[in-house]
Amino acid sequence: MPHILIIDDERNVRFLIEKFLEGFTYDSLSTVEEALKNIFEKNINYDLIISDLKLPGKSGIELVKALREKAIDTPILIVSAYTKPEILSELFKFERVDFLSKPFTKEELLSKVKELIDEPKESFDRALRMANEFLNSGDLNKAEKLIKKMFSLSPSSPIPHYLMYELLKKRGNLELANKHLNAAKSLDENIEVKKDEENK
Incomplete structure (x- = not known):
């Protein structure tokens, strides 16, 4: 109810x-x-x-x-x-x-x-757009909340892992960041390698 x-x-x-x-x-x-x-x-x-x-x-x-x-x-x-x-x-x-x-x-x-x-719940695409905005503006707590929502919306997508990698990298937690990057690559190597190269 x-x-x-x-x-x-x-x-x-x-x-x-x-x-x-x-x-x-x-x-x-x-x-x-x-x-x-x-x-x-x-x-x-x-x-x-x-x-x-x-x-x-x-x-x-x-x-x-x-x-x-x-x-x-x-x-x-x-x-x-x-x-x-x-x-x-x-x-x-x-x-x-x-x-x-x-x-x-x-x-x-x-x-x-x-x-x-x-009405359908907030879409994955909208969560992605907002999470990127918060990552770019430096509001990492809001970005993290949206990334977690993306995990629940699409558990098999590499994108939340990649965003979590970006977030943790900004926080200086490189060990955990790399685990998320590896998880993203294991789910879709081509897409994630491309994104990784774009962000070098």
């Missing part, structure tokens, strides 16, 4: 969403700060986050930014009565984010929830 996080400072709105989500497992909070504490400190993994846009403290957009900066790709549904084009434009810069205007019906909410939960 999907685990959903609801964030809204109005108790009656949270109650309405809870009622619409009958049968789902959910947590219900009133601020983004509480939500980030659950995610970052308590390590709670959610399948979907439903959040108001305007909240006391951090806003719904700040929630999206905080999660995406940490390479957390949980789908997020923003529900709000504010539908200014510039707000929607800001939201849709991020992947796996959707918007639902208040007021909404049960059918409208459940349709959005189903779309976001059923």
Whole structure:
């Protein structure tokens, strides 16, 4: 059963969403700060986050930014009565984010929830692109998280091994780095030798 996080400072709105989500497992909070504490400190993994846009403290957009900066790709549904084009434009810069205007019906909410939960998980190619960006910028912790995700998405691919080689080389752990390079070459010698030569 999907685990959903609801964030809204109005108790009656949270109650309405809870009622619409009958049968789902959910947590219900009133601020983004509480939500980030659950995610970052308590390590709670959610399948979907439903959040108001305007909240006391951090806003719904700040929630999206905080999660995406940490390479957390949980789908997020923003529900709000504010539908200014510039707000929607800001939201849709991020992947796996959707918007639902208040007021909404049960059918409208459940349709959005189903779309976001059923949407394919982050693709290997996107993880590869982001991992490369983080490696190039020097943000090795974010790169490592994505590389580990790539291992789970495609265990037989040489690419995560090669990226881990690059990451460990940057950290100065040459012994372990070379083990990953050898693993990459054993999975696909031609591709990895070519990449190795390109990076000399």
